[in-house]
Amino acid sequence: MTPSPRDTGLFITFEGIDGSGKSTQSNRLAAHLRAQGYDVVETREPGGSAGAEEIRALVLQGDPDRWSAETEILLFTAARRDHLERLIAPALAAGKIVICDRFADSTRMYQGLSRGDLRDVVDQLHRLMIGREPDLTVLIDMDPAVGLARALSRQTADERFEAFGEDLQTRMRAGFLKLAEEFPDRFRVVDGAQAPDAVAKDIRQLVEAALP
Ligand code: TYD
Secondary structure, X not given: OOOOXXXXXXXEEEEOXXXXXXXXXXXXXXXXXXXXXXXXXXXXXXXXXXXXXXXXXXXXXXXXXXXXXXXXXXXXXXXXXXXXXXXXXXXXXXXXXXXXEOOHHHHHHHHHHOOOOOHHHHHHHHHHHOOOOOOEEEEEEOOHHHHHHHHHHHXXXXXXXXXXXXXXXXXXXXXXXXXXHHOOOOEEEEEOOOOHHHHHHHHHHHHHHHOO
C-alpha cells in the first residue's frame, strides 16, 4: 500500500545530525500547531509503530558491526514501511499534520554515506517500498562538535551511531546540506546555532508558509 499523493494532510519531517535539537524542536512545533487547533501526530524514526519500535532496538543497540551495511538498509526500510502503513499514511489520509523526527533522508545519509557509497541502493529500495516523500523537511543545521557533545551527554542505550565521532558527523552535515539542494522544493534549512527560541520561531514561520 503506497499512500495516495492526494492525501489531504501535511507531512513534515525533521532532519539533522545527532544532537541538532530535532526532538526538542519537533515537540515545540507540535505544541504550537495543536494550540492553533490542528490535529497533529508526532512520531519518530526508527520506530513510530509497534513493529518499527522493535526494529529500532535491533538497529540502534549492540555491536556497531552487528549488521552489514545492506542488511541495515533493509531493517531501516522495513521499519519505515511498517510506520508508514500503520501510522503515517492513515493519519495523512485523515487530514492530520504528521511531524516525524527523521525519515528517509536519514537513511540516505547514514546508510547511504557512512559505509561506502550506498545511496543508490537506499533510493531504489525507497522507491520500491516507501514511495512517499515529506511535504516539508526542516533541516536543523548544526556544528558537529556542538551536536556531538550534546548527543553524548544524553547517554542513552541507542548508541550504535552516536559512537561514530566528529569526522562522520562532519560528512553527514555536508551531506544533509547537499540533500537540501537536491530537493529544494521540500527542504528548508534552519540555523541550529541560534538560541532554541529563535530556532523555534524560524521553524514556525516556514511551516506556517506551507500550511494549506
Ligand atoms: P535519533 O533517535 O533521532 O537520535 P538523535 O536524537 O541523536 O538524532 O536517531 C537515532 C540514530 O539512528 C541516529 O544516530 C541516526 C540513526 N538513523 C540511521 O542511521 N538511519 C535512519 O534511517 C534513521 C531514521 C536513523
